[in-house]
Structures are given as structure tokens and as C-alpha cells.
Amino acid sequence: MNGGERDALMVVVGILAQGLRFATPYLYAALGEMFGQLSGLLNLGVDGIMLMGAFAGFYVVYQKPPEGDIAVYLLLGVLVAAAAGAAMGLAMAVISVTFGAEQGISGIGMYMFGFGLSSLLIKVTVGGPTPVEYFPEVPIPVLSDLPLVGEVFFSHNLMTYGAYLLVPVSWWVINRTTLGLSIRAVGQNPEAADSLGVSVARVRYFTAALGGAFAGVAGASLSIALYHVIQENITNGLGFIAVALVYFGAWTPAGVLIGSVLFGVVSALGLWIQTLGWEIDSNLAAMLPYVVTIVVLVFSVQRARQPAALTKPFERGEG
Amino acid sequence: MENASSSTSRFSIAHALALACAILILVAFLLPWTRAVSGADLLPRSWSELDNVTSERDIFATYIFFVPAAAIGGILAGLLPFFDARRRQTAAYLALASGLAALAYYALFFLENNQPTPVDVNEAAGVGFWLALGGALGLTLLSALPGSKSLTRKQALDLLTLVLATLAALAVGSFLIALLGKDPIEAYSAGFSGAVSGANGVAQTLVKATPLLLVGLGICIAFRGGMINIGGEGQILLGALAATACSLIFRDQPGIILAPLTVLAGALAGAVWGGIPGFLKAKWGVNEILSTVMMNQIAVQLMYYLLRGPMIDPEQVAAGTGYPQSEAMPRQVWLLRLAPPSRLNAGLIIALALAVVVYVFLWRTSIGYRIRAVGQNIHAARYAGMNVSTYMTLSMTLSGALCGLAGAIEVMGVNHRILEGISGGYGFSGIVAALFGGLHPLWTVPASVVFGGLYVAAQRMQQAVQVPAVVRDVILGLIVLFVVSSDYFVRRRSRQRAVVEEAPALDGSAVPELPKETAA
Structure with missing residues (x-):
């Protein structure tokens, strides 16, 4: 193996490793959104919730006194982000489930609210870019020593490992538990589910809160794991891509996993593009994930079958 | 239902009004350039030299x-x-x-x-x-x-709901401001007086209302056609970019040719940017909400690229500052300033006239009727033999054109060049304005003024009591959430009434009325 080849190999390994890391926020947000959509709820406010989660997580770590234990504050940051997200998810549920509001529009309202509030809070509390300590890389013993594979798969932070662990867990919950069955029933045929004694509203409130919590964690994974600063609009539309990924993944955890990794790698590619020696402007390269999303949406709608009751409010005793 | 004769007469009045508005748009554009064409000063002094007004006397005038x-x-x-x-x-x-x-x-x-x-x-x-x-x-x-x-009672109730939703959003906002350690009453009164007091306040409010109205009109067409266009931001940017580029490329042309061309370029670019998601939805069923959001991000990156590369102001390069903005547009495309020193410009007149045009288009033409029919019941429209996918693409294209126009008018009337942040969040707040106006082009006019005032008020609050202006987005978001939620109470109320009065099962308003020419 000569030097040039080794360099090229290292670049590929770098892109893949970073791509898997970049997939973290997509995974959390898209898996959470998937639960909501499976139960018939479209939450377009994911991006706004992520922004609030990113701020909440960052702010907790930012408050750490010098002698404080960073592990405690990081954990607390994630929990607070999840709680903030769950609260916003519940608010979404009140609007979409109880009030039966048009979900496309209320989601945009939630996005604007989260965007505005997070920007406001960042301006007032943090001000300029201030770095904090963040989730360190935790190489898995032995496995991370493997050549190439070790760096790609086994040298990440805990948030990233957690995101990938969530994929099989979500699959299990959806396909092997009563809860998962209820969620799918409510999303496919709420009338039938209702007649069998499943509370449609309760299931949807649960998935909305769960989706919100995941979105909050996704935001925190940006501000205290992937990066270690907070800035206004840190997601840059990532939450909307996460919603698209649910369509792409055809409402299955495996599909969401494939989509998230694809997007992580595409995003990483954008950062490495100069290193690769390609003559492409970095701003043009930054378009890549969004162009890919549109192309992917075109191809994924051909085969996917969405939950029959998606975006349709359920009202008991109608008809 | 009214009788046929009165309906026929109103029909023609509507068309006449649309024509009058078209002429008004033309005049608004051409007024500033009469001098360039005729060589003589056809305008009163205070109008033709408005851009250089500084003395108190001229401001007074x-x-x-x-x-x-x-x-x-x-x-x-x-x-x-x-x-x-x-x-x-x-x-x-x-x-x-x-x-x-x-x-x-x-x-x-x-x-x-x-x-x-x-x-x-x-x-x-x-x-x-x-x-x-x-x-x-x-x-x-x-x-x-x-x-x-x-x-009607229902419309009065709707208006009451809007007022209550706004008050509720402002109440939550005041709570937030109090949490930030500021006096909400002081903040709101500073904002309110800044937005409404004096000709200055009014002019600034109307400057912000202009793009909001244009975007709101675009949103009316899209939403009425059943397409949720979240891509206003991107369409504005494309419109502004294309207008600026067009005016700079053909900078030697006289204003009478260049100005309409510049506007057209902006509208066309916006139309393409809106039309793509419309086409994707019509052809392959791609969710337009997601595709328009992606188009927004692509437009932002395109702007970053152009303003740092091909379109950057040569002066910035020469000075070595490299501030991302374009060269100033040639003077002959600058829109007439209506009330200097404020930046209120002829764009407002164009937007107001277009509100009437859009109203006539949606409710008095057969194409508008079909767009609304597709939006209300796609299956019924298809069953009635309409080419549904054409009208879906069309409504998004027109919506994008209006948003692109908003961008073009913003650069021609306010900044005279494109710089980052030119879209100003209008793409999203325009949606709020349109929703507030009940997706009716004419009611969107006062709604745009309200939210234009909110923009100015937020800036004033920041200056007066150091509450960051982004509090505006929080309030806008809350208004959307409260308005869509309050629909529930209106619906429940009307259902109760329907049960009590044993009204017919079908609400007549669910079927759009047929314009005479399609009925005939």
C-alpha cells in the first residue's frame, strides 16, 4: 500500500466515522417522530423542539461550577432537554389531539415558537459563542483497536451509541409489545382501536410526548455532544429533514437508520469536500443534504404506505 | 342567494377594479422614470428628488x-x-x-x-x-x-377569536419579558408607540407590511389550492437574487425597460422555486411541506455562495472587507419613495393593487375557481374532470411568483441591493398574516399591517428596553398555535348551533360557488 492510497483510505474512514456521528441527531429526532406518525400524528415542529432541547442541554452544562462533576451535568443536560422536549410535545398533543387542529400549520407555529424562544434565551443568557465541556469519546475496549472498523464504529461518544441502541429498542417496542400494537392500531384505524378499548387520545398524547423528548435529546446531542457551543438556529433545518427521513424510512426503525446514516455521511462529505481536492464551493456543498432529501423523497413515496390516519384528528362517536 | 342581475353587475365591477389595479401597478412603476424618458421633470420637486431629502423643510413637505x-x-x-x-x-x-x-x-x-x-x-x-x-x-x-x-355571526366570531388569540399570545409574551427581568408594560408601550405613532411609525409599519402582504397573497393562493407552501423564505431569496442580478446585468438599459424586466425576473425565479415542489407533489405525491423547507435551505446556501463569490460587491472586494452583499442596483430600478426619510416605497401600492387582483383571480375567474375546488376536495375535483395535477402545480407556481415578487420589491424599494437576511422571516410571518386574514386576499391587507406593526414594535422594544427582537417570532408562533387551536371552539359552537337549529347536514360554504362563466 503506497502513501497516496493510505491517505485516501484515511479520508474514507474519516468521512464514515464522522458520518455515523452526524447521524446521531437525525436518529433521535426521526425515531421520535416515527412513533408520533405511526400513531397518526404529524409533528412538523420537531426543528423548533430540537432548538429548545439544544439550548436546555447546553444551558445546564454551562451552569456547571468549576468543581462540579461534568458527568452529572451532562446527564442532567440530556434529561432537562428531554423534559423540555416532552413538554413541547405535550403542548403539540393538546393542539393536535384535543383541539383537532390542522397539523401542518400548528407544526409551523411550534417551529416558530421554538425558534424564537431558543434564540431569545441564547441572546439573554449565553450571549456570544461560549464553549463548554461535552460528551467525550468513549472508545469501546478491544473493538476500537480493530484497524479501520474500530475508528468507524467504536470510537464515538455515549450519545451516538445511545442513538444506535435506540434502533433495535424501537423495533422491539413497535413490533413486539402491546404498546407498539396500540400505537400502530391507532394510526391505522382509530375507530377500530377505540372500539377495542384503546384510548386513541392517550396513545397519541404518549407518542407526542415521547417524540418531543427524543427531539429534545436530538437537540442536546448537537449542542453538547457533536459540537460544544450553542448558536441561534443551530439545527439549520435538520428537524425537517428528520421528518422527511420518517417518510424515507417507510415508518420502520431500520429504514430510519439507513436514512440517518446516509444523511450523516452526506453531511460529512460536505465538510471533507475540500480535503478530497474537489473544486466545489463549500456553500454549494452544504446544499447537498437538502438536494438529496428532495430526491430521496421522490423515490421513497413510490413504495411507502403511510399510516392511514396520519394527520387526521380522531373524534369519538362521529359518523 | 342573491338574484342573477346583481351578481352579474358585481362580476363586471370586479373585473373593472382588477383592470384599474393593473393600471395602478403600471403607474406606480413608471412614475419615477418619466423624467428619464421625457428629459423633463414631470413630477413635483418633492417627489422626484425624494431620495435625497434631508432638510427639515423637505421632510415636512x-x-x-x-x-x-x-x-x-x-x-x-x-x-x-x-x-x-x-x-x-x-x-x-x-x-x-x-x-x-x-x-x-x-x-x-x-x-x-x-x-x-x-x-x-x-x-x-x-x-x-x-x-x-x-x-x-x-x-x-x-x-x-x-x-x-x-x-355574519360566524365572521364576527372569527374576528373575536383572532383578537383573543393575539391578546393571549401577547400575554404569554409579557410573562416572558417579565422573566427576563424587564417591565413588560414599559416594553409593550415602547413597541406600540414606535409602531403606530406619527407618520414615521406608520411609514415603518407599512414598509414591513409590504413584503408580508405579497407573501400573504401567495400563501392565500397556495393554501386555497390545498398546498401548504412553507417555502416563502426561499422564494423571496430567489426573487431578490434574480432581480438584483437582472438589473446589474442589463444596467445600461433605460428604467422603463429595465424596471419591469427586473420585477419579472424576480417573480419568475420565485415561480420556479415554488413550482418545483408543486410539480413534485402533483406528479409523485412528494410532501410539499418538506420539499419547500428543503428548497428554503438550498436557497440560503445559494445566496451565501453568490454573495461571497460571483455577485459580491466589487467595492467590498476592493476595500478588503468582503462583507457579503451585492453591488447597488442601478438607480433607474429604484422604486419611488413615498415618504422620505422613511423607506416606504411604491411597492406598497403594487402590493395593495395585487391584493385586489388576487381576490378577483381566486373568486371571479374559472382558473381561480378550479384551484379552490382542488384545494377543497381533490377527489371531487378529479371526478369533475379537472386536471388536478396541473392546478396543484399552478397554485404553487403562482404562490412562488408572489413571494419572488416580494423579494424583488424589497431589493428595489428598500435596500437597493441584496444582502444576507433580506428575507427577514417574511416567508413564515406571511403565512401568519394570511391565516389571520382567513386566507382571503383582502382581509390579508389589514392583517399584514398588524404584523408589519409587530415587526417595528419588536425593533423598538429592543432599542428601548433591550428585549431581543426575536421575541417577535415567539409571539408569532404563539399566535399561530392559538389561532389553529381556537378553531376547535368555533367548530364546536357552530356544531351545537347546528344541532339546536337542525340546520342542513351540509354546510353550504364547503362547496365553492360557481362563477358565472363556468356555470354557463
Whole structure:
């Protein structure tokens, strides 16, 4: 193996490793959104919730006194982000489930609210870019020593490992538990589910809160794991891509996993593009994930079958 | 249902009005360039040299503009209800009367003050404007009281809901401001007076209302066509980029050719940017909400690229500062400034005229009718033999064109060049304005003024009490959430009433009325 080849190999390994890391926020947000959509709820406010989660997580770590234990504050940051997200998810549920509001529009309202509030809070509390300590890389013993594979798969932070662990867990919950069955029933045929004694509203409130919590964690994974600063609009539309990924993944955890990794790698590619020696402007390269999303949406709608009751409010005793 | 003859006559009035508006748009564009073409100064001095006004005397002269502006406000507001429904002429006359009242206010003011100072005129102009506009809306509402036939109960209820939703959002906002350790009353009063007081306040509010109205009109078309266009931001950027590029490329052409071309370039670019998601939805069923959001991000990156590379201002490069903005557009495409030193420009007149055009298009033409039919019941429209996918693409294309126009007019009228942040969040707040206006082009006019005022108020609050201006987005988001939620109470109420009164099962408003030409 000569030097040039080794360099090229290292670049590929770098892109893949970073791509898997970049997939973290997509995974959390898209898996959470998937639960909501499976139960018939479209939450377009994911991006706004992520922004609030990113701020909440960052702010907790930012408050750490010098002698404080960073592990405690990081954990607390994630929990607070999840709680903030769950609260916003519940608010979404009140609007979409109880009030039966048009979900496309209320989601945009939630996005604007989260965007505005997070920007406001960042301006007032943090001000300029201030770095904090963040989730360190935790190489898995032995496995991370493997050549190439070790760096790609086994040298990440805990948030990233957690995101990938969530994929099989979500699959299990959806396909092997009563809860998962209820969620799918409510999303496919709420009338039938209702007649069998499943509370449609309760299931949807649960998935909305769960989706919100995941979105909050996704935001925190940006501000205290992937990066270690907070800035206004840190997601840059990532939450909307996460919603698209649910369509792409055809409402299955495996599909969401494939989509998230694809997007992580595409995003990483954008950062490495100069290193690769390609003559492409970095701003043009930054378009890549969004162009890919549109192309992917075109191809994924051909085969996917969405939950029959998606975006349709359920009202008991109608008809 | 009204009888056929009155309907036919209103039909032709509507078309005549649309024509008048088209002429108004043309005039608004051409006024500033009469000098360039004829070589003579056809405009009054204070109008043709408005861009260089600095002295107090000249500023004073331009404040006088607000006298006719107030009258126009009242008359336009008077036209709103007249247009909209069958039985609301009373309200229209009342609104017209309030416009005249504003004029009378001025007359009295100038009679009483022989030597008014600019400060006096500024205040008087502001008062007169709100007297006209607010009076018109207030009287329209008043005429909705029981016993009057001019506003239906449901519409009055809708308006009440909007007011309550706004108050609730402001209440939550004040709670937030208090949490930040500021006095909410002080903040709100600073913002409010900044947005409404004097000709200055009115002018600034209207400057912000212009793009909001144009985007709102685009949103009306898209949402009525069943397409949720979240891509306003990107369409504005594309419109602004294309307009700037076009005017710079053909900078040697005379204004009479270049200005319309520049506007057209902006509208066209916006149309393409909106049309792509529309086509993808029509052809392959791609969710338009997601694709328009992606188009926004692509547009932002495209702007970053162009403003740092091909389109960067040569002066910035020469000075070594590299601030991302384009070269200034040639003077002949600058839109007429209506009230210097404010940046209020002829774009407002164009937007107001387009509101009427869009109304006529949606409710008085067969294409508009089909767009609404597709939006209300896609299956019924398809069953009726309409080419559904064509109308889906069309409504998104037109929506994008209006948003692109908003971008073009913003660069031609306000900044005279494109710089980052030019879209100003109008793509999202325009949605709020349109929703607030009940997706009706004419009601979107006052809604845009309200949210234009919110923009100015947020800036003033930041200056006066250091509450960051982004509090605006929080309030906008809350208004959306409260408005969509309050639909529930309106629906529940109407359902209760329906049960009590044993009304027919089908709400007549669910089927759009057929324009005469398609019926014939």
C-alpha cells in the first residue's frame, strides 16, 4: 500500500466515522417522530423542539461550577432537554389531539415558537459563542483497536451509541409489545382501536410526548455532544429533514437508520469536500443534504404506505 | 342567494377594479422614470428628488403625503367588506365615511395651525391614518352587531377569536419579558408607540407590511389550492437574487425597460422555486411541506455562495472587507419613495393593487375557481374532470411568483441591493398574516399591517428596553398555535348551533360557488 492510497483510505474512514456521528441527531429526532406518525400524528415542529432541547442541554452544562462533576451535568443536560422536549410535545398533543387542529400549520407555529424562544434565551443568557465541556469519546475496549472498523464504529461518544441502541429498542417496542400494537392500531384505524378499548387520545398524547423528548435529546446531542457551543438556529433545518427521513424510512426503525446514516455521511462529505481536492464551493456543498432529501423523497413515496390516519384528528362517536 | 342581475353587475365591477389595479401597478412603476424618458421633470420637486431629502423643510413637505394616504386607507378598508360578501354594503359606507372623517381631521388641523411644525404634522398624519384604517375596521365590526345584516355571526366570531388569540399570545409574551427581568408594560408601550405613532411609525409599519402582504397573497393562493407552501423564505431569496442580478446585468438599459424586466425576473425565479415542489407533489405525491423547507435551505446556501463569490460587491472586494452583499442596483430600478426619510416605497401600492387582483383571480375567474375546488376536495375535483395535477402545480407556481415578487420589491424599494437576511422571516410571518386574514386576499391587507406593526414594535422594544427582537417570532408562533387551536371552539359552537337549529347536514360554504362563466 503506497502513501497516496493510505491517505485516501484515511479520508474514507474519516468521512464514515464522522458520518455515523452526524447521524446521531437525525436518529433521535426521526425515531421520535416515527412513533408520533405511526400513531397518526404529524409533528412538523420537531426543528423548533430540537432548538429548545439544544439550548436546555447546553444551558445546564454551562451552569456547571468549576468543581462540579461534568458527568452529572451532562446527564442532567440530556434529561432537562428531554423534559423540555416532552413538554413541547405535550403542548403539540393538546393542539393536535384535543383541539383537532390542522397539523401542518400548528407544526409551523411550534417551529416558530421554538425558534424564537431558543434564540431569545441564547441572546439573554449565553450571549456570544461560549464553549463548554461535552460528551467525550468513549472508545469501546478491544473493538476500537480493530484497524479501520474500530475508528468507524467504536470510537464515538455515549450519545451516538445511545442513538444506535435506540434502533433495535424501537423495533422491539413497535413490533413486539402491546404498546407498539396500540400505537400502530391507532394510526391505522382509530375507530377500530377505540372500539377495542384503546384510548386513541392517550396513545397519541404518549407518542407526542415521547417524540418531543427524543427531539429534545436530538437537540442536546448537537449542542453538547457533536459540537460544544450553542448558536441561534443551530439545527439549520435538520428537524425537517428528520421528518422527511420518517417518510424515507417507510415508518420502520431500520429504514430510519439507513436514512440517518446516509444523511450523516452526506453531511460529512460536505465538510471533507475540500480535503478530497474537489473544486466545489463549500456553500454549494452544504446544499447537498437538502438536494438529496428532495430526491430521496421522490423515490421513497413510490413504495411507502403511510399510516392511514396520519394527520387526521380522531373524534369519538362521529359518523 | 342573491338574484342573477346583481351578481352579474358585481362580476363586471370586479373585473373593472382588477383592470384599474393593473393600471395602478403600471403607474406606480413608471412614475419615477418619466423624467428619464421625457428629459423633463414631470413630477413635483418633492417627489422626484425624494431620495435625497434631508432638510427639515423637505421632510415636512413629504409628511403631507399622509393626507391622501389616510384617505386611501379608509377607502380601501371600505372596499374590503363591499367586495367580500353579499350583504355588507352598510359597513362599506361606514368605512368610507371614516376615511372622509380622516380627511376632515386634516382639514381642521391645517385650519387651526397656520404654521404647523414638522413634528405637529408628523403626529397629525399618524393620527389621521389610524383614524381612517382603524375607524373603518371598527365600524365594519360594529355593523356586525345583532340586528345588522352586514357581517355574519360566524365572521364576527372569527374576528373575536383572532383578537383573543393575539391578546393571549401577547400575554404569554409579557410573562416572558417579565422573566427576563424587564417591565413588560414599559416594553409593550415602547413597541406600540414606535409602531403606530406619527407618520414615521406608520411609514415603518407599512414598509414591513409590504413584503408580508405579497407573501400573504401567495400563501392565500397556495393554501386555497390545498398546498401548504412553507417555502416563502426561499422564494423571496430567489426573487431578490434574480432581480438584483437582472438589473446589474442589463444596467445600461433605460428604467422603463429595465424596471419591469427586473420585477419579472424576480417573480419568475420565485415561480420556479415554488413550482418545483408543486410539480413534485402533483406528479409523485412528494410532501410539499418538506420539499419547500428543503428548497428554503438550498436557497440560503445559494445566496451565501453568490454573495461571497460571483455577485459580491466589487467595492467590498476592493476595500478588503468582503462583507457579503451585492453591488447597488442601478438607480433607474429604484422604486419611488413615498415618504422620505422613511423607506416606504411604491411597492406598497403594487402590493395593495395585487391584493385586489388576487381576490378577483381566486373568486371571479374559472382558473381561480378550479384551484379552490382542488384545494377543497381533490377527489371531487378529479371526478369533475379537472386536471388536478396541473392546478396543484399552478397554485404553487403562482404562490412562488408572489413571494419572488416580494423579494424583488424589497431589493428595489428598500435596500437597493441584496444582502444576507433580506428575507427577514417574511416567508413564515406571511403565512401568519394570511391565516389571520382567513386566507382571503383582502382581509390579508389589514392583517399584514398588524404584523408589519409587530415587526417595528419588536425593533423598538429592543432599542428601548433591550428585549431581543426575536421575541417577535415567539409571539408569532404563539399566535399561530392559538389561532389553529381556537378553531376547535368555533367548530364546536357552530356544531351545537347546528344541532339546536337542525340546520342542513351540509354546510353550504364547503362547496365553492360557481362563477358565472363556468356555470354557463
